[in-house]
Amino acid sequence: MNTRSTPAGPNPTATGPATAAAPPLSATRELLGLHTREFLRDRRNSLAAFLLPLALGALFLAMAEAIPGTGTGLTFGQLVIPMLLLLTVTSAPLTATSGPVTNLRTRGSLRLLGTTPVSRAHLLLTHMPARLALVLLQLAVFITAGTxxxxxxxxxxxxxxxxxxxGLLMFGAAGYLIGGVAGGADSAHHTSMFVQMASYLLSFMFLPMGMLPDGLAKAVSYLPPSFLADLFFSLTPGWEQLHPTWLSVLVVLGTAAVLTALAVRLFRWDQGER
Structure with missing residues (x-):
């Protein structure tokens, strides 16, 4: 009896690699719940990412209503909408993503998850839905109000x-890249703010191209934020596109793909990991 029962022993072990390669659905649900609770409790990042764009949006839309149109050229309201949409796709994807990921690593939570079958990509994919829901809600509010x-x-x-x-794909990937390599939550937050502010300046929304020297303006126009801004403004009547639509889409998608690959490749489970 003993010799006949031994072949059955390896069967449970044989299923181990399959479980490790593909975490069960229950693990995905647990991670989604974990990240959602963490996002809602982290008021420093989640509340700022939720309230700041809405408050600025209300202010700028009120200004657009107060400033009369001249009847020629772009109205202030037409300029405000692309600014608010860019603000939305850079707030939560950067500031409410990089800091929380770094916090999980500095507290040792990622080190514990690193001992489980959860992969880097699986962890990041389950971290996204709460942020994605917030951004989609803000986009719906601004587009509905603008309409x-x-x-x-x-x-x-x-x-x-x-x-x-x-834009959400590109800046979301940038947020996870910053969070995956930053040394601390403050470092991640400051880096995200710098990237957000630089993206505004390099997308000529707050610094018009006409204010820059020709050579510098041309160089700035070939940076990814400018391609994204050009796509936003291409839907505004009277706007002369800097690049063909297909080229701008390819540049933004390509940038998002490169940043995503770097975010997964450079992601650290532990502070001392290299």
Missing amino acids: ALGHIAPADIPALFGVSLL
Whole structure:
């Protein structure tokens, strides 16, 4: 009896690699719940990412209503909408992503998860939905308000959502890259803020191209944030595109793909890991 029962022993072990390679659905649900609770409790990042864009959006839209249109050229309201959408796709994807990921590593939570079958990609994918839901809600609010106030043509709504998702992919990947390599939460937060502010300046939304020397303006126009801004403004009547639409889409998607690959490759489970 003993000799016949021994062949059955390796069967449970044989299923081990499959379980390690593909974590069960229950593990995904647990990680989704863990990251959602962590996001809601981290008021320093989640509340700022939620309230700041909405507060600035209300302020700028009120200004757009107070400033009369001249009847020629772009109105202030048409300029405000792309600014608010860029603000939305850079807030939570950067500041509310990099800091929390770094916090998980400095507290040792990632080191514990690193001893389980959870992979880097699986961890990052389950970390995204809470941030994605917040960004989609903010985008819906701004696009609905802009349409109701007459700053957005209803026919342009799908394209605006599409461009916003492109920006979300790019800056979300940047947020996870910063969070994966930053030495501490403060470092991650400051780096994210720098990237966000630099993206505004390099997308000529707050610093018009006409204020820059020709050579510098041309160089800035070939940076990824400028391609994204050009896509946003391409839906505004009277805007002369800097690049063909297909090229801008490819550049933003390519940048997002490179940043995503780096975020997964350079992700650290432990502070002392290299």
